[in-house]
Amino acid sequence: MLLIPCPFCGPRPELEFRYGGQAHIARPENPAALSDGEWAEFLYLRDNVRGVHAERWRHIHGCARFFNMLRDTTTDRILTTYKTGEPRPEAV
Amino acid sequence: MPDSLTTTFGTTPAAAGPAREPFRTTAGGRIDRARPLAFRFDGKTYAGVQGDTLASALLANGVHLVGRSFKYHRPRGIMTAGSDEPNALVTVSRDAARTTPNLRATQVELYDGLAAISQNRFPSLAFDVGAINDRISSLLPAGFYYKTFMWPRGFWDRVYEPLIRSAAGLGRVPTAPDPDRYLQRHAHCDVLVIGAGPAGLAAALAAADAGARVILCDEQAEMGGSLLADRQSTIAGRPASAWVAEALAELAGHERVTLLPRTTAFGYYPHNHLGLVERATDHLAAPSTEVPRERLWQVRAREVVLAAGALERPLTFPENDRPGIMLADAAHTYVARYGVLPGRRAVVAAANDSGYRAALALAEEGVEIAAIADLRRAPSGAWLDAARKAGLPVQTGMTVTGTSGSLRVDGVSLASVEDGGEVGATRDVGCDLLLMAGGWTPSVHLFSQSLGKLRFDEALQAYVPGIAAQPIRAAGGADGEYGLEEALSGGQRAGVEAAAAAGVSGASPRVFVTVSPPADTSSVLGALPHPTASRGRDPSRVRAFVDFQNDSTAKDLKLAVREGFRSVEHAKRYTTTGMATDQGKTSNMPMLGVLSQAQGKTIPEVGFTTFRPPFTPTTFGIFAGAARGELFDPARRTPIHPWAAAHGAVFEDVGLWKRARYFPQRHRNGAAEDMDAAVARECLAVRQGVGIFDATTLGKIEVVGPDAAEFMNRMYINPWAKLGVGRCRYGVMLREDGFVLDDGVVGRIAPDRFHVTTTTGGAASVLNMMEDYLQTEWADLQVWLTSVTEQWAVIAVQGPRARDVLAPLVDGIDLSAGALPHMALAEGRICGVPTRLFRVSFTGELGFEVNVPAGYGRQVWEAIHESGQPYGITPYGTETMHVLRAEKGFIIVGQETDGTATPDDVGLGWAIGKAKPDFVGKRSLTRSGMMDPGRKQLAGLVSADGQTVLEEGAQLVGDARMNVPMSVLGHVTSSYYSAVLGHPIALAMLAGGRSRHGETLYVPMPRGLAGSIAPIAVKVVPPVFYDPEGTRLDV
Amino acid sequence: MSDLVETAELTEAETIGADGVSLEALPPFARFIFRGPEGAAQAVTEAFGISLPREACRARVAADRAALWLGPDEWLLLAPQSDEAAIADEATSRAGALPFSLVDVSHRQVAFRLSGPRAATVLSGGNPLDLDLSAFPVGMCTRTVLAKAEIVLWRTGPDSFHIEVWRSFAPYVRDFLREHMREFGN
Incomplete structure (x- = not known):
């Protein structure tokens, strides 16, 4: 069970969290302006990272906030967590 | 093995009192001779004493033969004194339910009345028909199963595997449910110390001195590890065992130290999270039911000190598996700790001083040492001197070329190894005990599980912990520090460092003055030298076992290499070496040694296999913990539930909720209505009079803020800006991919406040999705969400008399059609408590949904029920609700929809706010595939015969001839008998369904003889079966 | 039981x-979930009689009421059951035009x-x-x-x-x- 540093509550056990998929995929401002292909890419295409991955988590059984996390998928090492809306930090 | 365990365990008392144990010493050890215990093994009663393990007690009675091997059914004995035991697997049983197979006799603590049986033998241990496998062993080489049972394919599952499984074997699982209790506990510490031998105790003391929170666990009943059998050493001037007692007393006095004996650290998971299993009651003759049998400790440790010690290595020589062949350190432990002589005449095969230590301890108790065959060419040192001084016959530069004996070893063939490696003439030596001292293997399993990198130490000929991947450090035997002084100082250093790394420091280091004879601890790897020509013996039958539990031999490994299995991971799997329940504790390094020899590679070149949890087998019980029976899942019940239960409701599970499905009435003869009769009665009552329904489980979200309407506009397909205060609207929500996610009625309480309802099952996921968009996409919106699912009890009152029932109860609410039309809501009071009263209908009848604070739910329900008596008010359940809505063609999300239905597919295209520029899922609706006229669309079906109720999930085809394969046009999603219409109805998702009204289709169903298919003819109709004009809403 | x-x-x-x-x-208690921005939190503080804790995962108690931080814009307010109506009215009147959400979850x-x-x-x-x-x-x-x-x-x-x-x-x-x-x- 991972120990996840919530940006609001500090380190908390994974049981309190829910994974939310890849981070930094913004919903297009004007979906109607997108081609079918572009829209499909937004909907369905995600990275399958070996190494440092930026992903969304929600502290659903805690402060209930969504936030982002850099995690190494090969070791489960968490490099950092940061609030939604902040840019992806340089990999530590 | 007999079919019935009871015949073996029996309940008949022993014929006579147990005989005195002939192999028990008169004094010494850590057992209590004053507390005799009786136990049964394979139905025979024996004597043991308090402090014994089942293994030590069996040995005290001269019982070595305790099992038959997995594949060849060879007789096997007790080889070790710990959790590394590969052979002595037994089934221990208190009764038919509390029966545990595959326990290591070396870890089973004896209690009075313990009953155990051996495994994998029939009819008895001494005469086992399965032993034929040993005679034909040359036909059962590595990969035998893969090569032989290839064809025909279908035979594997049905014939070969069941046969192989019944022939091969381990114990049998009990057939009755496990009555024992298991609990779990989360724990946190600065330093977790695994193993309470010298290194572990020193580490725990150092960390505790520093003020750290410490957990010290050890798999044995008694903490102390190797010190418990150490008669030679002193620490701080005191005998080793006395020092252990003092150290434990000191640790127990620390408030922040937790001592966990009988607790195995079995799994190492990310972020220094470890699984420990504590066996709390297995050692007790009459355990209390109030104490859990086992407890799973989930420990989050800032730092871990691995002090799990080292395991002695067996030697790889022909026939090294007979009962009476034992690890030297195990024999020493049995003598020194348990006061048990494992034999009368011993031969010792030693690669280091461990063999001498055991030989001297045995000789001291009168065991004849027939030979010490030292593998070393020119050994020296204190232990050798002591052995020579004691007159023990030492021969150096020796090898073992074979053994003899059927159910017990009775002789050993020894030979000298010449300088050039030539094996000289063999000499047979008679014995009843053969000890193996092959060197040491650090117990690095948990380090490996933690993803740490192991390093091969040439000097030790062993893998030791290398680069750690998590905060773990090893000490003592686990780190290749075999000497007492090294272990203590290494443990202390690890404890200090671990505490400091956890942010706790300040302890002054202790100095442990030890006196302990220095010992050569060198190790050997690979098969022992043996003659190239096997001198009159059938070479195909000469087997040197590497994995005793899975019966794999050096020859199997060599065959695997010849057949091209180069990777150690492949050779391991092909031969199954190291894959038995003992996880290769005794076999892993010997396997690498043999592979190294066969491939002509160094050990590091051969590579290493990964250890995985669990370190020793664990019960399923600890993983279930308290989550059984009533505590398996929370059972959510509404405030009205007790009333429904009292009125005979039959409940169904809807998610975690228990919902009343129908309310069967009792006939005069006492029999209850069946579901069909009850549902027909309930349906007609709602259509003709009035019904009352508990809708409390509906999800409810209060959406509040100045941007509430804008937020609703973006989340739902419907337009919300113009919905007036006091009005409701049926809302549909999509996922971003355009498919229907949820639906429900939404009421506007105030300009900035919406009361949103969701499906029962969708409550949590809808709120999660709303929060997701609000927090991550539209953070600028001023709107906040609060779940009020459980704040409100919801009582639906439906039917033409609904208004009559409610009118006398409300205060400040005008229920008239003019004041409260369909899809309006009012706030006021009912029965004196606050209410949000919605005029909505999921039945097609005049209907109201009364929301009251949950704590008042039952009293308001009862008041409405009372008020409805003059009108025959009828409580109805979810089944009737389903029928009533299907008669009206209302969908249920998750029944008509399956995650691939658009609003238009299910006839909800009208709900889309056409003028809205965007909402979740809108863009997806314009993809070409989403607008295909051939998509499955909601349609109604009626059976052509007017009688057959279709099966939900049944397929629809257009061809009555039933030729296979058929083109499937759709499927039935809902199907009921409609009492008000007098015939069955069904809803279906049907390709181009809206353009097929009037067509006849067919539902192929299996009928009669197996494999034959008969069609049921159905007519496609519009999905609204009853009152299509909606006139009944406004009676 | x-x-x-x-x-x-x-x-x-x-x-x-x-x-x-x-x-x-x-x-039973009177319970409210308060959600809203800083300004409204201040207004509720005055209405409720407890300064809402801004530190994560902390509760404040005054007399027979308590305010529990649940999230950066979410607090659970606890009070005697009899105060239920008064708290809602007071909060609404003090907040004025400030947007917030106060939901009764008693x-x-x-x-x-x-x-x-x-x-x-x-x-x-x-x-x-x-x-x-x-x-x-x-x-x-x-x-x-x-x-x-x-x-x-x-x-x-x-x-x-x-x-x-x-x-x-x-x-x-x-x-x-x-x-x-x-x-x-x-």
């Missing part, structure tokens, strides 16, 4: 005792008190947090889990915890805790 499994109702205070730990069902959840030197140990049977006083001090509160139920856990004293749980999960929470109290002589 068995009645409660049947009824799922927790209207009367009752106590389950064991050696070193006891579980008590608490009487009936959504119920409360237990688990107390005694073994309280933390019993909780650890289903709660994964470090409940050592150094890690979970008096005054700390948080949403978390107890096995398969979500709870709000608030340490009101060194050996005393206030547990808030949605009402339909309350029988589960009570029975789960009772199961873990058995070995202490319940």
